[in-house]
Amino acid sequence: MLDKVYDVFARKDRGDQLVHIGYVDAMDDETAKVHAWTTYDEERWFEMCVVERTAIVPVNRDDGPFAKARRAAHHD
Amino acid sequence: MSRFTDDELKQKVQDGYMVESLEDMTEGYRKALRVQLTVQADTELMSAPSYWMAARHAPSTNTQVSAHAIIQDELAHANIAYRLLEDIGESKEQLVYGRQPHEFKHPYGFDQPLDNWAELVVANGFFDRAGITLLSDVHQNTSYAPLKRALVKIDMEETFHLRHGEVWMRRLAKAGGEARELLQRAVDWMFPMTIEWFGLPDDLKRHSGQLDYRLKGLTNDQLRQVWMASTVPLCEELGLDAPAHWNADKEEYVLDYPFPCQYDAVDKHWAFDEGEISWDAVFERWKGRGPMNEIYVESVQRSRGDVTRWLDGKAA
Numbered sequence: 157m158l159d160k161v162y163d164v165f166a167r168k169d170r171g172d173q174l175v176h177i178g179y180v181d182a183m184d185d186e187t188a189k190v191h192a193w194t195t196y197d198e199e200r201w202f203e204m205c206v207v208e209r210t211a212i213v214p215v216n217r218d219d220g221p222f223a224k225a226r227r228a229a230h231h232d
Numbered sequence: 233m234s235r236f237t238d239d240e241l242k243q244k245v246q247d248g249y250m251v252e253s254l255e256d257m258t259e260g261y262r263k264a265l266r267v268q269l270t271v272q273a274d275t276e277l278m279s280a281p282s283y284w285m286a287a288r289h290a291p292s293t294n295t296q297v298s299a300h301a302i303i304q305d306e307l308a309h310a311n312i313a314y315r316l317l318e319d320i321g322e323s324k325e326q327l328v329y330g331r332q333p334h335e336f337k338h339p340y341g342f343d344q345p346l347d348n349w350a351e352l353v354v355a356n357g358f359f360d361r362a363g364i365t366l367l368s369d370v371h372q373n374t375s376y377a378p379l380k381r382a383l384v385k386i387d388m389e390e391t392f393h394l395r396h397g398e399v400w401m402r403r404l405a406k407a408g409g410e411a412r413e414l415l416q417r418a419v420d421w422m423f424p425m426t427i428e429w430f431g432l433p434d435d436l437k438r439h440s441g442q443l444d445y446r447l448k449g450l451t452n453d454q455l456r457q458v459w460m461a462s463t464v465p466l467c468e469e470l471g472l473d474a475p476a477h478w479n480a481d482k483e484e485y486v487l488d489y490p491f492p493c494q495y496d497a498v499d500k501h502w503a504f505d506e507g508e509i510s511w512d513a514v515f516e517r518w519k520g521r522g523p524m525n526e527i528y529v530e531s532v533q534r535s536r537g538d539v540t541r542w543l544d545g546k547a548a
Binding site: 161176177178179180181194195196197198219220221224 | 252253254255304308311312315318319324381382385388389
């Protein structure tokens with residue numbers, strides 16, 4: 157049961173910015189959707205999506221959690 | 233690990249610098265943050281079985297739903313705090329499933345049984361108020377940006393828990409009779425329990441670094457005052473006896489009982505008449521954990537092994 161980190165992005169209302177609201181652990185995309193929807197239920201989000209952390213490509217930083225996850229995924 | 237020395241980092245965070253990741257931290261900062269997040273995560277996690285076992289006393293399906301909504305929030309908050317710990321190099325698996333019951337860092341209040349609906353709603357009114365007092369201070373002051381962002385959700389939901397507690401306390405107080413007696417009895421043991429939760433008074437406090445690293449803004453005594461400033465007037469409004477009052481000369485709330493004092497967990501009784509005890513005696517009681525500690529931790533850890541084995545077997 158190997159969980160992966162998924163970052164959660166959401167937009168509160170139509171016209172709002174899509175912002176990073178947190179993250180969940182899940183074994184696959186489908187469970188990540190469920191975990192995100194039930195964990196971050198403080199708003200009636202207009203839009204929510206999840207991204208596996210290793211799929212995020214850091215542009216201008218080589219430190220921090222995104223860069224670290226990316227490095228770990230490609231060097232393992 | 234860090235681009236800064238400890239003194240540089242302390243100065244920078246006092247000037248408003250926000251820490252974003254492990255690379256920005258010193259080992260001292262990481263350790264202080266780890267302690268703070270572990271207490272936060274464990275407290276959220278252990279409130280869940282405590283509230284869950286009490287939720288069976290809910291008087292209707294609608295109140296069951298509200299009680300379980302609170303439990304669901306608490307588990308989500310715990311999960312978020314453990315994830316934040318993973319980002320600074322700790323293991324959620326180890327923290328949740330790899331520790332013995334006595335190794336969890338939640339307050340002694342969440343080692344106690346909640347035996348009826350009045351106790352559950354006073355827990356929401358008092359314990360969740362303590363949670364919100366501590367966490368909104370962190371939210372306003374923390375130098376750790378990922379925690380500050382996570383607390384937006386947590387503050388919002390804890391406010392709902394608190395409202396749930398207060399609405400029901402008001403309702404039980406108005407009903408009078410047995411409801412009111414049960415409510416008063418809950419207040420009698422849970423008020424001092426929450427007062428103790430805020431920890432050592434400032435004149436005895438060992439230096440923790442949490443203020444230096446700007447992981448929080450207020451001291452233990454200040455936080456205790458914030459909690460009393462909303463809780464004592466609430467009790468007065470509802471005609472409930474709370475063992476504290478406003479002292480106009482000192483311009484602060486003062487306790488009407490020896491603090492700290494000894495607690496009988498079986499009878500849920502504070503030994504006010506036996507006088508003040510030392511904080512060492514309090515730490516000893518906390519270390520010994522309360523009557524529900526093993527039961528609550530076991531209820532969280534129970535199925536991890538079994539289901540993991542089934543899944544591993546299936547994959548093989």
